[in-house]
Amino acid sequence: MKTTRVRRLLSGGIAASLTLLAPAAASAHPMPGVGDFYAGMLHPLTAIEFLLPMIAISLLAGQQSREPAIAMLFTFPLSLAAGAALGVPIHLPSIVAWINLGSMAALGLLVATARPLPSSVAAGISALLGLTIGLANGAELGEQVSPWRFIPGFALAGLLLVTYGIGCVRRLRAPWMQIGFRVIGSWIAAVGVLVLSLR
Amino acid sequence: MxxxxxxxxxxxxxxxxxxxxxxxxxxxxxxxAHPNTGLGVGFVSGFTHPLTGLDHIMAMVAVGIWGTQLRKPAIWLLPVTFPLVMSVGGALGVRGVPLPGVEIGVAASAAVLGLMILLAARPPIWVAAVLVGAFAIFHGYAHGVELPKAAYPLAYGVGFVLSTGLLHLTGIALGLMERWPLGIKALRGVGAGISLGGALLLFGLIR
Structure with a gap:
């Protein structure tokens, strides 16, 4: 009994310290000591304006039935990669930043209402968000970073995040947990509305 | 078993x-300890802002407790819709739209919600929603006014939404006492305390 208690205490502690230490370590931009592949994985997760809509899209995917969830699982990372590849050469139009900010409010609201979406709409939403987040991240790539390593890492991070979201929401079926996911969506939407009002 | x-x-x-x-x-x-990022500073100032005023803390905990007293639809409707309505109030604050009597509204919300808990009032759900929604606008406004001054407004927003949500959760956790007969009485006592505290703040007897 005692040892399991200590083990639980430790596992909780380690998990929390990892989440707290990771952003501090990664916020330096050229990311010294981290290869370009891992820089690609970390980059979208270190900025709140990308992280929150990505969490929202992963929860939204988890709330859908099998077919739209699978559609989102594949369209999101692919469009992230496409967006980042496009974002490297072209100059970023300002509408992209607007879509990224607006998506926080819109996707958060969708998660809060937990509406089932048709596959085409679900795939369309994740493709649009993936493209704009990809463009924004690709445009920030410096000369020294290899896009051939950065972009696969970047798309993999998106794939993992959506996989985790689908896994969590589909496995944790207790009613209060399902409400908990909707509450997270509502928090993301609230942050989105506040940030939009600043513009 | x-x-x-x-x-x-x-x-x-x-x-x-x-x-x-x-x-x-x-x-x-x-x-x-990263002065150059501003993210941590913004987050902490947002997270602590709802915790600096006794009236905010009491009102948010009261929302959670009342939600559990109102039972099934309200207990999950409140934590989902409150942040959304609050962010609308926050947007008004950010934009500087004049809203009279914000501090009075915030203190009055603690007094009124505490009273609802004390009476274990169960009005129709839409009455409860309108009441809590009106208070949510005031609370959001009070935090939103500070948002543009923050070191990192986005992180400030995340911090303040998160800490408000955790205060609701605290209220819901306290409200689970309702399962026991003694807990029902204890909750009504908490409601009386919140109501009294809100009233004292409202009339400027404590600060």
Missing amino acids: KSTVLLRRARAVAWRALGVLTAVGITAAPAL
Whole structure:
């Protein structure tokens, strides 16, 4: 009994310290000591304006039935990669930043209402968000970073995040947990509305 | 049999939460020692803003407790819709739209919600929603006014939404006492305290 208690205490502690230490370590931009592949994985997760809509899209995917969830699982990372590849050469139009900010409010609201979406709409939403987040991240790539390593890492991070979201929401079926996911969506939407009002 | 399983699970969750809190306490200080990012500073100022006023704390905890007293649809409707309505109030504050009597509204919300808990009032759901929604606008406005001044407005927003949500959760957790006969009485006592505190703040008898 005692040892399991200590083990639980430790596992909780380690998990929390990892989440707290990771952003501090990664916020330096050229990311010294981290290869370009891992820089690609970390980059979208270190900025709140990308992280929150990505969490929202992963929860939204988890709330859908099998077919739209699978559609989102594949369209999101692919469009992230496409967006980042496009974002490297072209100059970023300002509408992209607007879509990224607006998506926080819109996707958060969708998660809060937990509406089932048709596959085409679900795939369309994740493709649009993936493209704009990809463009924004690709445009920030410096000369020294290899896009051939950065972009696969970047798309993999998106794939993992959506996989985790689908896994969590589909496995944790207790009613209060399902409400908990909707509450997270509502928090993301609230942050989105506040940030939009600043513009 | 079933209750012992539940109890054991609750204990496991509590130990894990304690571990997380300890680790947060240990690692928070080094993580914030990054003056050039502004992210940590913005987040902390947002997270602590709802915790600096007694009226805010009491009102948010009261929302959670009242939600549990109102039972089924309200207990999950409140934590989902409150942040959304509050963010509309916050947007008004950011934009500087004049809203009279914000401080009065915030203190009055604690007094009124405390009274609802004391009476264990169960009005129709839409009445409760309109009442709580009106107070949510005032609370959001009070935080939103500070948002543009923050070091990192986005992180400030995340911090203040998160801490408000956690205060609701505290109220809901307290409200679970309703399962026991003694807990029902204790909750009404808490409601009386919140109502009294709100009234004293409202008339400027305490600060």
